[in-house]
Amino acid sequence: MTEPTPRRAPAGAAVLREDVTEAIRAAVFEELAAVGFARMSIEGIARRAGVGKTAVYRRWKSKLSLVLDLVGAFAAQGLPAPATGSLYGDVRALLEVASHALRHPVASQVIPDLLVEAARNPEIAEAVTAALLDGQQGVVTQIVREAAERGELPEDTDPGRALDLVVGPLYWRLVVVRTPLPPGYVDDLARSAVAALKA
Amino acid sequence: MTEPTPRRAPAGAAVLREDVTEAIRAAVFEELAAVGFARMSIEGIARRAGVGKTAVYRRWKSKLSLVLDLVGAFAAQGLPAPATGSLYGDVRALLEVASHALRHPVASQVIPDLLVEAARNPEIAEAVTAALLDGQQGVVTQIVREAAERGELPEDTDPGRALDLVVGPLYWRLVVVRTPLPPGYVDDLARSAVAALKA
Incomplete structure (x- = not known):
C-alpha cells in the first residue's frame, strides 16, 4: 500500500x-x-x-476504492486456518473470529453503509461482495472440504450454502437484531451449525 | 391510518x-x-x-415515523400462523414467506437503509427493531412453543436464538451475499434449521 x-x-x-x-x-x-x-x-x-x-x-482513485481497500483488509485479517481436526472445532474457531469482527465499528457501521450502496449499484455490489465475502468463503470452502475428507460431511456439500448456515445466524444477531450474545452463544451456535450442515 | x-x-x-x-x-x-x-x-x-x-x-410527524410505519406494516403482512402440525412444516412456511419478503424492494433496499441509521442512533435502532422483528419473533416464539408441546424441541429452547437460526441464513443469503437461491434451497434450509434447533 x-x-x-x-x-x-x-x-x-x-x-x-x-x-x-x-x-x-x-x-x-x-x-x-x-x-x-x-x-x-x-x-x-x-x-x-x-x-x-x-x-x-x-x-486511491475514489472514496469507494479507498473504503473497499480498508474493508477487504479488515475482513481478511485474522481469519483462521481450519486446522483443528474436527468440523465442530473449525466452525467454532471461525465463529469466534467472526463474533469479534462483527462487533467492530467497521462491521456494525461500515458494512451496512456499503450494502446500502450495493443495493443501488451492481458494480459496487460486486466489489463489496468480493471484499467482504471472498476470504470467509475461502475458509468455509476449505473447512467443508476437509470435513468431507474425514467423512464428517457428504462429498457434495455446497460451500455457498455452508457459508449461509455458519455465518448467517451470527450476522443476523449482531448486525440486524443487535442484542448482546448470552454466555455460551458461540459454542451453541457452532453445535447448531454443524447439525445444520449435516442435515 | x-x-x-x-x-x-x-x-x-x-x-x-x-x-x-x-x-x-x-x-x-x-x-x-x-x-x-x-x-x-x-x-x-x-x-x-x-x-x-x-x-x-x-x-406523520417525521420521515422516520413515516418509514417505520410502512416498514412495520410490510414486515407484519403475510406472516403465517404456525399451524401445520410439525416443526418442519411451520419453519418451512415461515421461510417461504420470508424468502419472498426479503426479495421485495422494501427489504433489499429500505431495511439496509434503516440499519445504517440504526447503527448511529439507538432510538432509531429500537424503533427499527420493533417494526422489523417483533412480528417475526412472535411467530417464531409460537412455533417453538408448539413444537415443545409436541415434544419436538426441549422446553427451554430460547426463542431469540431460534429466530437467529431460522431467519439468519436466509437474510444473509438474500440481503448480504445477494445471490439467487438454487432450486430446493428453502426446503434444504428448513431441514437444516430444524436440525440446528434440535442440536
Whole structure:
C-alpha cells in the first residue's frame, strides 16, 4: 500500500509516506463512523488526516476504492486456518473470529453503509461482495472440504450454502437484531451449525 | 391510518383522504428506492405524491415515523400462523414467506437503509427493531412453543436464538451475499434449521 521509495530519497521519506497512509486510513474510519459512507467526502478525510486532497488521490482513485481497500483488509485479517481436526472445532474457531469482527465499528457501521450502496449499484455490489465475502468463503470452502475428507460431511456439500448456515445466524444477531450474545452463544451456535450442515 | 371523517363532510371526503394517504405511501417507496433514506425529504415525497407538505405532516410527524410505519406494516403482512402440525412444516412456511419478503424492494433496499441509521442512533435502532422483528419473533416464539408441546424441541429452547437460526441464513443469503437461491434451497434450509434447533 505504500509507494516505492525513490532511489535518492532521504532516509525518512518512506517512513513519512507510510505515516500519511496510516493517518488517512485512521481518518477514513473516523469519518465513516461519524457521517457514514454516503455523506463522507475525500475533502473531509483529508482535513481529518491533516493532509492535502492530492495525498489521498495519489493513493486511491475514489472514496469507494479507498473504503473497499480498508474493508477487504479488515475482513481478511485474522481469519483462521481450519486446522483443528474436527468440523465442530473449525466452525467454532471461525465463529469466534467472526463474533469479534462483527462487533467492530467497521462491521456494525461500515458494512451496512456499503450494502446500502450495493443495493443501488451492481458494480459496487460486486466489489463489496468480493471484499467482504471472498476470504470467509475461502475458509468455509476449505473447512467443508476437509470435513468431507474425514467423512464428517457428504462429498457434495455446497460451500455457498455452508457459508449461509455458519455465518448467517451470527450476522443476523449482531448486525440486524443487535442484542448482546448470552454466555455460551458461540459454542451453541457452532453445535447448531454443524447439525445444520449435516442435515 | 386515515383520519376520522368530519360529521358533515361531503360523501367523497373520506375516500379522497385515503387516496392522498395511499399516494403518499406509494411516493415514499419510490423515493426510498430512488434516493435512499438519508437523502429522502418530506418535500421530495410531497412533490412525487402531488400533494402539499402539510398533507404529509398532518399524517406523520417525521420521515422516520413515516418509514417505520410502512416498514412495520410490510414486515407484519403475510406472516403465517404456525399451524401445520410439525416443526418442519411451520419453519418451512415461515421461510417461504420470508424468502419472498426479503426479495421485495422494501427489504433489499429500505431495511439496509434503516440499519445504517440504526447503527448511529439507538432510538432509531429500537424503533427499527420493533417494526422489523417483533412480528417475526412472535411467530417464531409460537412455533417453538408448539413444537415443545409436541415434544419436538426441549422446553427451554430460547426463542431469540431460534429466530437467529431460522431467519439468519436466509437474510444473509438474500440481503448480504445477494445471490439467487438454487432450486430446493428453502426446503434444504428448513431441514437444516430444524436440525440446528434440535442440536
